[in-house]
Each structure stands twice: as structure tokens, then as C-alpha cells.
Amino acid sequence: MSPRIDALQYANWSEKIFRQMRAGGVDAVHVTITYHENFRETVLNVERWNRWFERLPDLIFQGFTADDIDLARRTGRTAIFFGSQNPSCIEDDIGLVEVLHRLGLRFMQLTYNNQSLLASGCYEAEDTGLTRMGREVVAEMNRVGLVIDMSHSGERSTLDAIAHSARPIAITHANPASWHPALRNKSDRVLRALAESGGMLGFSVYPHHLRAGSDCSLDDFCTMVARTADLMGVERIGIGTDLCQDQPDSVVDWMRAGxxxxxxxxxxxxAANPGFPPMPVWFRDNRDFGQIEEGLRAVGLSPENVTAVMGGNWARFFRESFGAVERARQEAAQ
Amino acid sequence: MSPRIDALQYANWSEKIFRQMRAGGVDAVHVTITYHENFRETVLNVERWNRWFERLPDLIFQGFTADDIDLARRTGRTAIFFGSQNPSCIEDDIGLVEVLHRLGLRFMQLTYNNQSLLASGCYEAEDTGLTRMGREVVAEMNRVGLVIDMSHSGERSTLDAIAHSARPIAITHANPASWHPALRNKSDRVLRALAESGGMLGFSVYPHHLRAGSDCSLDDFCTMVARTADLMGVERIGIGTDLCQDQPDSVVDWMRAGxxxxxxxxxxxxAANPGFPPMPVWFRDNRDFGQIEEGLRAVGLSPENVTAVMGGNWARFFRESFGAVERARQEAAQ
Structure with a gap:
């Protein structure tokens, strides 16, 4: 049986939510641990996670390698993999890439909506593509095994990252713009380039990324998934819900304005709709992954393809992506 | 064959020194990466080490577990284990104990000569013993597998740490005060308590810790080792040279005055002798471990005991000390 994996959540974490992960059979979650926080502030967030792991070792533990997905399944727990939605955590210091990878960071967005030191966000009027530092950091992320995530980046920057990166990248939480033309959703050109390079797209359930927003139907969402499988190849897609469960609206202000x-x-x-939008009725929290799975079956995906989309593809991508290049070299030399 | 391990060096690192480690057959070294540096500054020092590991992967790599001693031997390299000589790196934040352990810190002194937030140093007029925070940090170090090192601590603080720690502690670099009564050397009372608790003493070759200083003879040093084996048990002792090779005197000023x-x-x-003292002629650098080994044989230690002292005992101690308590529990539960 294939694992169930969510490639993006940023909830107001609680024992309740971790129990819902178990109830939903979620084996691994990529969680956002930092947005605009600098390195030291990010470490404070790691410390908070360490307290969760210490308090609730029977529910969750920190994931470092793809083997931890198997460990989670064997022990009935959820492996939590860290990610950052902005490169603020590396400040202006490329050496922090390896340090944060050692602390468990496995995904980092090169931008969050705005221009960063590395690339441009999807809300900037001008997209610089990868900057000088951006190219260096992409190479360093490739070296240590930290996945480049372009979910919130501009089109040119995303194509640049795909082209420049020696290892496949990810768009952990977004949908095709051809289905719903939000600035955060991705053009077919980006999605094709992502697929051709071996990268992964995680489908978002965040209402601003959905056609008809919170009222989007499960059938419409799953039909979109099936069509994207036709575009990208079914092995290049997974789930990245962008679930922001139980967060107060002050948090979305921090995410946006830092x-x-x-x-x-x-x-x-x-201004009329400033807060977190209500989730669609068919995905309120981690207990509802089974509904997405049923929806995918209902639109005609084969059982094999459903398990691939629900986690098998991410498991393969984790396995290919989280190891350091030189570690692999050393082990081969023995 | 048993490994050769040095439990303390703080050299002005260079490719030359790493090549001397190989020439001296040194499989593992506990290196000081920080004294008075705060957390962010300590991370900068980690970054410098990461550059060494990236540049010279055929000579050195970072050690995390005792298995890395075996890996070093199999691949003809030296495993570098990180340590701190003062708790400045955790600032006033107990959560940094686990974070630094994740980054590879495996030893931390609770004090360096002075009073710290945790305990008292050997140069203070009053020794508080473990402070309130000191007791909490000792328990946290026990939990994650970060070894308590009392080399520069006061007598009462050291006895307190031995008594309070649930896991054996280390004095990585010091000698018996009964042999040479320096403030940095340790009383028989401390050495007996250390041995009874399963802890380890590393013998220092730093001239201020030696009888007759830089003129100390190899025979006198090795006779002292043999007598300490009688006092503590031969399984409780190893080498911790305190080699500060190629350091400019500005560094000893930083170590002392921060x-x-x-x-x-x-x-x-x-004032008359402010700088680094010259090393004894029989131990100038890493190539001279064989001379200590021969000296120990010459004073009558059995071959088995010589290999235990030269590294076998530290290898056992590393194996018992570097693992997290809950990790062991989780693995047992599988």
C-alpha cells in the first residue's frame, strides 16, 4: 500500500490536528515552519517543533529522509518534514543552506510573492529571474538536498529555476492557471517544463486557488487533477493542500506583509475579504483525505494512479531529493 | 585493532593539520568549535567547518555517532566531532541544546574558567555548584545525548554535575592535580567520583597542565597516566591533548578574556608568559600519537590497556553518550 502525503500545511498546530492527521491516515506532511523570520527566529520555530516532538512522540516525529515515511507507517505516526516559504531564514548567508538542511529543512521557496535576494515573486510587476545569489543558492540547495519550491514565484523565475537546477524542483501548492487564473496558479508552460524536468506539482485546496473558491466542488477539483495528469504525466502530481487550519487572521497578515x-x-x-477563506466542505481538515481519494476514483483515475497521486509520487520525489550529493558519493566509495 | 582518538583539539585548522591527523593515524578528534561565541556566531563557525568538509572530503568528515569512527577507519579519514568549551552558544535558551546537538555538537563545557549561567569555573573565588538553569540544561543534555564536559569547571560544580547527571560525564582535557597542582587539573576526589559514575578523563599535553611544563618528559607523563589508571580504572581514561597548533597568541587572549x-x-x-606555551618535544602535532603510545608501553601498560587508552575507551564512551534517549526508546518500540 502506498503512503498518503500532504506536501504543504501551515496550521495552528495542536494535539487535535496531529490526531486528525492520524485519523486521516496521513503518513507524512511537509509543514511550513517559517515565512519572513530571520535565521534566529526560524531556529525558535524549530525549537517549538522540538517541543511538539518531545510531547507527542506517539503521534508525530521529525522526518529527515524518505525512510521516515516508512517508519511513520510502521509505527502509526506522522512524519513531519520542515519547509520555508521564503528565503528570509538564510538571510544573506549561503552557508545557512547547509545548516538549515542539517536542522531538517527539506523545502525552501526562493520567493514569497515579492522579490527576494534570490528571485522574483508572483506579485511583482517585474520578474528578474534568478539573481546572482539565486543561482549560487540553487546550486547549494542541489548539493545538500534541499528542494527548491517555486509555489509563490513569478513565471520567469520559475522557468529559470527549473532550467538552472541540476535536480528536479517542486511547486508544492498551486493549481493550473488554465483552470483558475489566479496569480498564484501556474501556466501550462510552467507545468510542462516542471514535468519534463522531473519535478512535482502539489494540488492546493486553498480556496483562492480553486475555481469558485470555497464553493468549488470535489468533482470539479478532481476533474482538474485528471486533466493535469494528462498534461504533466500522472507521476508528476500529488497533493499539497495549503491547509491553514485554526489560524487566526493575524497570521495571514504576517504571511502577506511580513x-x-x-x-x-x-x-x-x-479589503472586502481580508482573512482566511473558509475551506471547501469536502476538505475541512486532515480527516478528509479519503474524500479526495474517492473523488479521484469517481472521475476515472485507476487505483494505481490514485495511490500515486495521494502519496506515492511524493514518496518517490522525497527519496530522490533529500540526500546530499557528496554523501551519496562517499557511500558509493566504500 | 582499536581506534586512535583525541578528545580535545583547538588548532588553527589547515589542510596541513588534517594531513598530519592522517599521518598520525588519528581516527576521530573532538574539536572545539566555539568558546564565547553566541549562537549565531557559533553557527558561523559551523559554516566554516562545513567548508572544510566540502573542500577536503578525502581527509575529514563530520562525526555524529560512534559509527563514524568505524567509517573513518574504513575510508582512511578522520571523523571530526564538534564541541563547545563554554555554554555561550546556548545563550539563555535551553531549546538551543537540542538544536546544537542536531548540528553535531557532542560535548559542551558548562563553564570556561568563569561563572556561567549553568555553573562555576575553576578560576572563580566562589563556586555556586550547578545553578537552577544548570540543572535543567544537564537534564536536557542527558536527554539529547550531548556530553557534559567539566574540564574548566570548579570542584564543587564538577562534583555536582557528576552527581546530578543521569549519564556519565567527561573531563576531556586535564590531568590529576596530585601530579601537577594547576587550578585546571583535578583532585583525586573528583577523579574518583568521575570514575565511579562511568565518566572519562582525557589526559592533556598542554604544557600548563604538565609537571615541568614544556620540559615535562614523556616518561613522567606516561607514569602519571599509569598511576591514574590505578586510581580510576584503566577503562576510564583516554587522551585529550588540548593541542592548539599554529594558533596566534591573539587566540589565547580570546579564549581567556572573551x-x-x-x-x-x-x-x-x-604577564611574563602570556602566550601559548611551546609543546613538549615528544608531542608537537598529530603525527606524534605513536610516541605517546610507545611511552605507555615503556612504563608497563599491557598492549590491551594501551589501545584502550589511545582510543578504545573514548570509542565506547562515544557509543554510550551521543544517542538521544527517546530515539533509543522509539527504535526499541518497533
């Missing part, structure tokens, strides 16, 4: 503006930025929302 | 005084502190030295 410390880069004194004004309020509405991101994908608006 | 940022805690604007004046100059001479530590074990004096």
Missing part, C-alpha cells in the same frame, strides 16, 4: 510594508497587503484576498 | 573583561586575563599563563 515586515516589508507598514501598510496592509491583501495578497490573494481583498 | 568579551567578559576589557582588561587582559592571563588564565593559566602570566
Amino acid at each position: 515586515r516589508w510594508t507598514k501598510a496592509r497587503d491583501y495578497g490573494e484576498g481583498s | 568579551r567578559w573583561t576589557k582588561a587582559r586575563d592571563y588564565g593559566e599563563g602570566s
